[in-house]
Amino acid sequence: MHDIWVNDLMTREVTTCKAETLLTDVVKMLHSEKFSCLVVTKDEAPIGIITERDMVTILADMLADVSWDSLSVANFMSTNPITIQEDHTLFEAVDIIREEGIRHAPVINRDNKLIGLLTQTDIINGLYQAATLEEA
Numbered sequence: 001m002h003d004i005w006v007n008d009l010m011t012r013e014v015t016t017c018k019a020e021t022l023l024t025d026v027v028k029m030l031h032s033e034k035f036s037c038l039v040v041t042k043d044e045a046p047i048g049i050i051t052e053r054d055m056v057t058i059l060a061d062m063l064a065d066v067s068w069d070s071l072s073v074a075n076f077m078s079t080n081p082i083t084i085q086e087d088h089t090l091f092e093a094v095d096i097i098r099e100e101g102i103r104h105a106p107v108i109n110r111d112n113k114l115i116g117l118l119t120q121t122d123i124i125n126g127l128y129q130a131a132t133l134e135e136a
Helices: 023-033 052-062 090-100 120-135
Strands: 037-042 045-051 104-108 114-119
Touching: 023 037, 023 052, 037 114, 045 052, 045 104, 090 104, 090 120, 114 120
Parallel strands: none
Antiparallel strands: 037 045, 104 114
């Protein structure tokens, strides 16, 4: 079987935010751009990720009358996100994602800098590519 590399599959244009970003701004970005997550960075390294799952938690808290005006992403992001090295193969990445039960993984280089995002769509495309290579 041919190796397929994360670096060839990942989404390279990653929208990020800082931990201090107001939650209202994140909601607006997720809604207007139709993103399913934002990677939270500090000095270009991923320090967190805020996802649709986190938004469900936020909504549940909102129903409990939490004041939202001063809340930032840092209050809700998943910290220490599971990352994938750019030189992992697709199957190594799938193994990590499956084991960790996640749907998005920031892709980092050897300097721990964010260079991409591996999504479920990227993985499906990679698996399709692997299957069609096998048929050829």
